[in-house]
Amino acid sequence: MALLEIADLEKSYAEADGGERAILAVDRFSLEAGEQMALKGPSGCGKTTFLHLIAGILPASKGRICVKDTVVSELGEAARDQYRARTIGYVFQSFHLMRDFSCLENVELGMSFGAKVDRAFAKSLLMRVGLGERIDYRASQLSVGQQQRVAIARALANRPRLVLADEPTGSLDEETGKLAIDLLRELCEENGASLLLVSHDRSVVERFESRVDFRELNRVLSNAGEAKL
Numbered sequence: 675m676a677l678l679e680i681a682d683l684e685k686s687y688a689e690a691d692g693g694e695r696a697i698l699a700v701d702r703f704s705l706e707a708g709e710q711m712a713l714k715g716p717s718g719c720g721k722t723t724f725l726h727l728i729a730g731i732l733p734a735s736k737g738r739i740c741v742k743d744t745v746v747s748e749l750g751e752a753a754r755d756q757y758r759a760r761t762i763g764y765v766f767q768s769f770h771l772m773r774d775f776s777c778l779e780n781v782e783l784g785m786s787f788g789a790k791v792d793r794a795f796a797k798s799l800l801m802r803v804g805l806g807e808r809i810d811y812r813a814s815q816l817s818v819g820q821q822q823r824v825a826i827a828r829a830l831a832n833r834p835r836l837v838l839a840d841e842p843t844g845s846l847d848e849e850t851g852k853l854a855i856d857l858l859r860e861l862c863e864e865n866g867a868s869l870l871l872v873s874h875d876r877s878v879v880e881r882f883e884s885r886v887d888f889r890e891l892n893r894v895l896s897n898a899g900e901a902k903l
């Protein structure tokens with residue numbers, strides 16, 4: 675059963691001269707419940723914009739985004755914030771942790787917009803990512819790889835149905851990146867979340883059975899041709 679269904683999605687940005695620039699046009703896209711998919715594509719092809727639309731961070735210009743029973747593309751900003759807090763986990767390339775907060779506080783922040791804080795679950799997530807000994811360390815006291823593991827734990831903290839990961843290995847060396855992806859995939863599977871990951875790194879994308887080239891998906895690019903990328 676599809677968890678995420680997209681139809682005739684378009685996103686344009688306003689330009690300084692008052693015109694609009696089309697960034698993204700995706701006719702059809704779907705992700706099954708429990709599926710783990712990687713989207714690949716070079717810098718600037720619209721991957722982050724696509725994830726932001728699905729997460730409800732940005733409004734669509736046209737078209738329909740449906741996640742389970744929620745038609746995200748019909749929601750106003752406040753309702754999209756609520757939907758995101760309930761339904762989405764997000765892993766950023768640069769982690770977006772609160773540097774002066776402890777690991778535990780950072781994971782609990784992933785819960786506090788959605789549900790009441792479940793400290794036992796936050797601790798269990800940190801133990802699961804191998805940071806059980808460091809729950810009281812501040813984020814600024816962690817290595818880069820450890821920070822990404824806190825970010826992965828935080829993304830699962832609200833028990834999301836869908837985890838979106840935007841270049842999650844972009845700040846990590848190859849080996850640490852590989853471990854982070856394995857951990858992310860295991861945690862999504864254990865917690866019943868689907869995973870949609872975007873990356874320009876072929877070695878990351880090729881480890882997913884389900885993978886799509888975003889240049890083929892995004893009609894703005896396939897019409898323009900690769901030469902314009």
Ligand SMILES: Nc1ncnc2c1ncn2[C@@H]1O[C@H](COP(=O)(O)OP(=O)(O)OP(=O)(O)O)[C@@H](O)[C@H]1O
Nearest residue numbers: 687688697715716717718719720721722723724874
């Ligand atoms: N707020 C904005 N206003 C105008 N244009 C934007 C805005 N945000 C992104 N863009 C443009 O949209 C295009 C796609 O950007 P996006 O960040 O989605 O690409 P990406 O594939 O994720 O790239 P990267 O891998 O470098 O992060 C780029 O050309 C970018 O300049």
